[in-house]
Amino acid sequence: MEKNIYLDQFRRSLFIVEKNIRIYYSKGPVIIFGLLMPFFLFLSFYIGRDMPIVALIPGLLGMTAFFTATSTGPAIVPWEARAKTLERLISSPVSLRTILLGDVISSFLFGILVTVFPVIVSLLIGVEIVYPLILVFGVVLSTFCFASFSILLSAYPPTDNPSTVMMLSSMIKFPLVFISGIFIPIEELPVWGKTISSISPLTYFTDLAKYSIQGNSYYPIELNIIVLIAFTAAFLFTAIKIHERTIQKRL
Amino acid sequence: MNSENAVEVTNLTKQFNNLVAVNHISFEVKKGELFGFLGPNGAGKTTTIRMLTGVIKPDTGTASIFGYDVVKQGLKTRQLMGIVPEMSNAYVDLSAWNNLMLVGGLYGVNKSQRTERATSLLKKFGLYERRKQIVKGFSKGMKQKLLLCMALISEPQILFLDEPTSGLDVESQRLIKDIIRELNASGTTVFLTTHNMEEANQLCDRIAIINHGKIAEIDSPEKVRHQSCGLQTIEISFDKPVNAEELLRLPSVNGANKMGDKLRLCVNETNEAIDALVDYARQKKLNIIALNTLAPSLEDVFLKLVKES
Numbered sequence: 110m111e112k113n114i115y116l117d118q119f120r121r122s123l124f125i126v127e128k129n130i131r132i133y134y135s136k137g138p139v140i141i142f143g144l145l146m147p148f149f150l151f152l153s154f155y156i157g158r159d160m161p162i163v164a165l166i167p168g169l170l171g172m173t174a175f176f177t178a179t180s181t182g183p184a185i186v187p188w189e190a191r192a193k194t195l196e197r198l199i200s201s202p203v204s205l206r207t208i209l210l211g212d213v214i215s216s217f218l219f220g221i222l223v224t225v226f227p228v229i230v231s232l233l234i235g236v237e238i239v240y241p242l243i244l245v246f247g248v249v250l251s252t253f254c255f256a257s258f259s260i261l262l263s264a265y266p267p268t269d270n271p272s273t274v275m276m277l278s279s280m281i282k283f284p285l286v287f288i289s290g291i292f293i294p295i296e297e298l299p300v301w302g303k304t305i306s307s308i309s310p311l312t313y314f315t316d317l318a319k320y321s322i323q324g325n326s327y328y329p330i331e332l333n334i335i336v337l338i339a340f341t342a343a344f345l346f347t348a349i350k351i352h353e354r355t356i357q358k359r360l
Numbered sequence: 361m362n363s364e365n366a367v368e369v370t371n372l373t374k375q376f377n378n379l380v381a382v383n384h385i386s387f388e389v390k391k392g393e394l395f396g397f398l399g400p401n402g403a404g405k406t407t408t409i410r411m412l413t414g415v416i417k418p419d420t421g422t423a424s425i426f427g428y429d430v431v432k433q434g435l436k437t438r439q440l441m442g443i444v445p446e447m448s449n450a451y452v453d454l455s456a457w458n459n460l461m462l463v464g465g466l467y468g469v470n471k472s473q474r475t476e477r478a479t480s481l482l483k484k485f486g487l488y489e490r491r492k493q494i495v496k497g498f499s500k501g502m503k504q505k506l507l508l509c510m511a512l513i514s515e516p517q518i519l520f521l522d523e524p525t526s527g528l529d530v531e532s533q534r535l536i537k538d539i540i541r542e543l544n545a546s547g548t549t550v551f552l553t554t555h556n557m558e559e560a561n562q563l564c565d566r567i568a569i570i571n572h573g574k575i576a577e578i579d580s581p582e583k584v585r586h587q588s589c590g591l592q593t594i595e596i597s598f599d600k601p602v603n604a605e606e607l608l609r610l611p612s613v614n615g616a617n618k619m620g621d622k623l624r625l626c627v628n629e630t631n632e633a634i635d636a637l638v639d640y641a642r643q644k645k646l647n648i649i650a651l652n653t654l655a656p657s658l659e660d661v662f663l664k665l666v667k668e669s
């Protein structure tokens with residue numbers, strides 16, 4: 110019986126996913142923060158530097174997955190609170206967890222769809238992927254982790270102003286990019302830099318991507334995977350708890 | 361829980377900061393009843409409906425829908441409801457059709473039923489030709505009709521309507537009222553909030569009047585009109601002129617105005633006042649030419665109850 114309820118709620122969350130895809134994938138802030146900013150950030154880093162392309166791909170993948178998977182999630186709840194459609198969802202026979210799961214899945218799918226492009230471009234320009242299955246697994250796991258992080262970004266403060274959330278989430282996301290071994294490899298960071306980088310989930314994906322493409326990594330790949338799973342669970346748990354506490358303030 | 365009741369509310373209370381929006385209210389709505397919840401703006405109507413539909417949690421008290429607690433068994437209660445909120449909350453970036461498909465999906469309606477019901481509802485409300493258009497371009501009336509379609513796609517056992525005809529043109533109001541009657545006749549329980557007395561009078565089996573978060577009266581519209589003390593009126597005319605001041609001394613009469621050849625008397629108790637008027641006519645050797653009792657309009661009663669509370 111319990112299983113049926115969970116399955117039934119999961120099915121209903123897919124309608125939320127479909128709705129999010131139709132509405133939010135084409136919203137301005139999602140395009141700006143999810144696609145344009147990471148693209149130009151990458152270009153500003155790449156142009157004028159004499160680096161082999163194979164050394165850049167893990168960072169590019171990390172940045173793409175991170176920015177795209179965290180661009181939809183933070184916007185949805187405040188947007189819907191403002192449009193009063195959050196009230197419609199809350200008064201439907203779906204739980205808050207179902208609504209948040211729908212938001213996570215739609216953020217995840219957006220991340221996957223866009224991250225596929227740099228992978229294809231890498232293959233087209235002749236980059237050899239040493240461990241393709243690990244790369245696929247890493248992209249899926251990390252994108253889900255970042256999508257979970259995205260609903261945590263919208264959890265507090267309980268505002269109905271999407272631009273406030275997007276601005277606050279950018280303040281958290283950008284520093285993470287700089288400490289996650291994307292622009293400077295982890296092994297080249299000083300001890301304090303390595304310590305700080307260890308608190309970013311993006312560090313572990315970049316390291317995993319580096320292993321898949323270059324065949325070497327800073328951390329053991331098992332550790333990268335375990336830490337990403339732990340981050341995912343922590344983000345989901347914390348986001349759900351905070352949303353459960355703050356949702357009434359949005360209605 | 362009485363099995364005849366669709367809604368049972370006991371001591372329901374909700375406070376926002378220092379404002380008590382709903383103050384220990386209790387009432388029942390019977391299965392298949394069309395129940396009107398009346399009150400002026402800010403009386404607590406919408407807060408009550410939002411608690412019953414699971415949007416906000418009550419501070420104290422309980423509410424159940426068909427025996428299920430709205431807080432503890434929220435998924436079950438919400439599965440039985442269709443809701444038309446006060447403010448339009450259809451997705452304006454989606455088409456009418458996609459809004460219906462989304463809501464149908466959230467209520468677990470399977471694909472073939474969703475398609476069939478959406479087609480039928482959109483045709484019934486005259487929106488079928490506009491089904492592919494995004495809701496952003498819809499008029500207020502069209503949005504309201506779409507909200508009703510969205511509320512009905514799950515074929516709910518109880519329909520919560522918060523000011524469903526507010527701001528609509530006469531034709532749309534009539535269509536929506538006809539459909540509410542039709543749904544109620546087919547067995548759907550309807551919980552309707554409104555501040556339109558005439559609407560409540562035309563539609564409702566029973567009404568509750570709420571003001572400052574407290575229920576002032578619950579009964580059928582006719583009983584509420586007739587039981588309202590001090591608002592009953594008697595029109596009387598005698599064959600000779602009568603001093604209105606004298607009639608004010610009669611029991612139960614608390615107002616007298618001359619209107620042409622008639623006197624309009626405000627009375628507390630109609631029977632007592634008629635007896636006194638007949639005695640008065642005998643004593644003064646007057647013939648009563650006409651005597652009519654006039655019940656107050658529901659609006660009069662409403663205003664009086666609101667003033668009193």
